[in-house]
Amino acid sequence: MKILIAEDDAETADFVRRGLEQEGHAVTVVTSGKDALFHATEESFDALVLDRMLPGIDGLSVLKMLRAGGIRTPAIMLTAMSKIADRVEALENGADDYLVKPFAFSELNARLNVIVRRPQGAGFEPFLHVLDIELDLRKREVRRAGKRIDLQPREIMMLEALMRNAHRFMTKTMLLERIWDFDFDPRTNIVETHISRLRAKLNAGFTQDAIITVRGAGYMIRSD
Amino acid sequence: MRLLPRSTFGLVLLVSLVLASATLLVGTIIFETTHEALEVQLNHRIEAETNALLAVHEEGGLPALAVAIGRREIEGSETGMGYRLVDGTGNRLAGKLRSRMPEPGWKEMLRIGGRTGGRDVSQALTTALPDGGRLLVAADRNPIEEADRVLLRTFAVNFGVMLMLGVGGAWALGAVVRRRMEHINATAQAIIGGDLTRRVPRDGSSSEFDRLSETLNKMLDRNAELLENLQQVSSDIAHDLRTPLSRIHYLLEDALAQPSDAEGYRIAIEAATVRSRELLELFSALLRISEIETWKVRESFQPVDLTAVVEQVGEAFRPDLESSGHKLYVAAEPGVALSGERRLLSQLLVNLIENAMRHTPAGSTVTLSLRQRPEGIELAVLDDGPGIAVQDRAVVLRRFARLEQSRSTPGHGLGLSLVAAIAHAHFASLKLVDNAPGLGVIVTFPSPVSP
Numbered sequence: 001m002k003i004l005i006a007e008d009d010a011e012t013a014d015f016v017r018r019g020l021e022q023e024g025h026a027v028t029v030v031t032s033g034k035d036a037l038f039h040a041t042e043e044s045f046d047a048l049v050l051d052r053m054l055p056g057i058d059g060l061s062v063l064k065m066l067r068a069g070g071i072r073t074p075a076i077m078l079t080a081m082s083k084i085a086d087r088v089e090a091l092e093n094g095a096d097d098y099l100v101k102p103f104a105f106s107e108l109n110a111r112l113n114v115i116v117r118r119p120q121g122a123g124f125e126p127f128l129h130v131l132d133i134e135l136d137l138r139k140r141e142v143r144r145a146g147k148r149i150d151l152q153p154r155e156i157m158m159l160e161a162l163m164r165n166a167h168r169f170m171t172k173t174m175l176l177e178r179i180w181d182f183d184f185d186p187r188t189n190i191v192e193t194h195i196s197r198l199r200a201k202l203n204a205g206f207t208q209d210a211i212i213t214v215r216g217a218g219y220m221i222r223s224d
Numbered sequence: 225m226r227l228l229p230r231s232t233f234g235l236v237l238l239v240s241l242v243l244a245s246a247t248l249l250v251g252t253i254i255f256e257t258t259h260e261a262l263e264v265q266l267n268h269r270i271e272a273e274t275n276a277l278l279a280v281h282e283e284g285g286l287p288a289l290a291v292a293i294g295r296r297e298i299e300g301s302e303t304g305m306g307y308r309l310v311d312g313t314g315n316r317l318a319g320k321l322r323s324r325m326p327e328p329g330w331k332e333m334l335r336i337g338g339r340t341g342g343r344d345v346s347q348a349l350t351t352a353l354p355d356g357g358r359l360l361v362a363a364d365r366n367p368i369e370e371a372d373r374v375l376l377r378t379f380a381v382n383f384g385v386m387l388m389l390g391v392g393g394a395w396a397l398g399a400v401v402r403r404r405m406e407h408i409n410a411t412a413q414a415i416i417g418g419d420l421t422r423r424v425p426r427d428g429s430s431s432e433f434d435r436l437s438e439t440l441n442k443m444l445d446r447n448a449e450l451l452e453n454l455q456q457v458s459s460d461i462a463h464d465l466r467t468p469l470s471r472i473h474y475l476l477e478d479a480l481a482q483p484s485d486a487e488g489y490r491i492a493i494e495a496a497t498v499r500s501r502e503l504l505e506l507f508s509a510l511l512r513i514s515e516i517e518t519w520k521v522r523e524s525f526q527p528v529d530l531t532a533v534v535e536q537v538g539e540a541f542r543p544d545l546e547s548s549g550h551k552l553y554v555a556a557e558p559g560v561a562l563s564g565e566r567r568l569l570s571q572l573l574v575n576l577i578e579n580a581m582r583h584t585p586a587g588s589t590v591t592l593s594l595r596q597r598p599e600g601i602e603l604a605v606l607d608d609g610p611g612i613a614v615q616d617r618a619v620v621l622r623r624f625a626r627l628e629q630s631r632s633t634p635g636h637g638l639g640l641s642l643v644a645a646i647a648h649a650h651f652a653s654l655k656l657v658d659n660a661p662g663l664g665v666i667v668t669f670p671s672p673v674s675p
Contacts (some may be wrong), residue, residue, distance in 0.1 A: 008454045084516075084567075180537075180570070
């Protein structure tokens, strides 16, 4: 993927650049809002990583101008402070996701993967199928290799998030946001506990683990 | 351009000057009208007298007229009328008026040389007689002038009083306002000078000044609260962040000092990473509390279904609570709603549940209850654990407060401060009560005002 990073802090920019290059992406780093605007309009990128505070034109304005100009490149907004209103503001101004500094690289990577692969304007697909697991959202029915599995509503939401993002990791914070709408990190392990319950229900009677857990990366539905 | 003066004194002075001018104008009109009316009246008298004398002349000629004038002068010495009659050659035939004979017609101010019952200026009508003589009838102007004087004196007094009242009132009102403003000014100066406890004195009346003072004092209280909060945060950071920072520092220094293999370094780096992550979490918790305490979040308040929040959070934590051997009861009345920030309310509840979970042994029961009470919406998180002693209850609400017995458990001691901040931002009160046994945390939100 071609990714544009607009970040004026050299260390953060370098940290993100190295990580993304290791993942095999082509990265362009700019340090001002003006340059970000120039590159994002002149070249075609697969994703934008914009810092909210940029010298000259700030990240939010850059995004607003890009969106007004019809450029729909998926964008993730970085911010130094987790102001409650900032998040809403970023999303309202066309950001696809929002990440508070400091963040783990794996978190940014997982989120970038999700926003880039998000089907553009695709309709709601009520029937999901990954490997031997089937999820019918209309009937709220889950089957693994044809066997019916009873799940709680939140477990179905969790499974849906994992299945819609097959091949990609969902991090703990992403699940907290999507399933419970928590924008804070509880110090207890509610995600872990719910995942392990879901896993136990999905795996009952099967030898292959349906959910892949990678420490530091997140959770992914097994697809091969 | 400045059209109006801006000080109270100037404004009141301007108003009283306008009023005084109005008095002057009204006075002038009354004076003129009265003066004119008196003159007309005098003219009527002169005309009537002249007509009567002309009638005598018609009947008896000049001699009869001279006799009639003589008689009138004797009989009517007190009427203030004066006469003079001359023949065609200008010889005086009758009348005591010592004046030259003017041309026929009206003369408003006729100087008369001597006494015609007193003064020496008269209103006069000269009439030419058919036989060449002339008749002068004059009336004393004294009553008019007397009336003029009285009127002028009255108006002068009125105008003076008006002006004095105006200037005095302006001065007095200006002084009162200035004195009240001086109190406010002095308070502000004292606060600028560093005495943050100073407040504007109040007199207990409910005058606009007193209400202003009250509002200003409330503003100052709120500012002082925010400032205190800021100072508290600064000193908290100085005190409580030193320890974890030093720990990271020692950990890394230690790892550097002792020769080790890659695995040994990895373990040290990992430990330092965990500690620095905790430190960052602490920072964001602090920032979040400070942000919430500015109450700016109130601007984005929306209707929140609190029942749903309680049920959802309860359901999210049930597996966790149960796997740590706790029991969870959720008793939420249906349809309880208020205006607020959903995520913050979730966080409030999450923090309280986590606290209950952390500070109670396995086998304890955690109860979430939501009730609509007459005094407001009551949200309670109760446990049957060891509880908190009465004297320690105020302490735990403070930032970084951790009671001795809980120093060993994880957590940064900001959980309850965050709960308190969220509650206050939602106009709610926070109470720690004895759940006999155990601790109860009760958050009471004011009932939403029904539209």
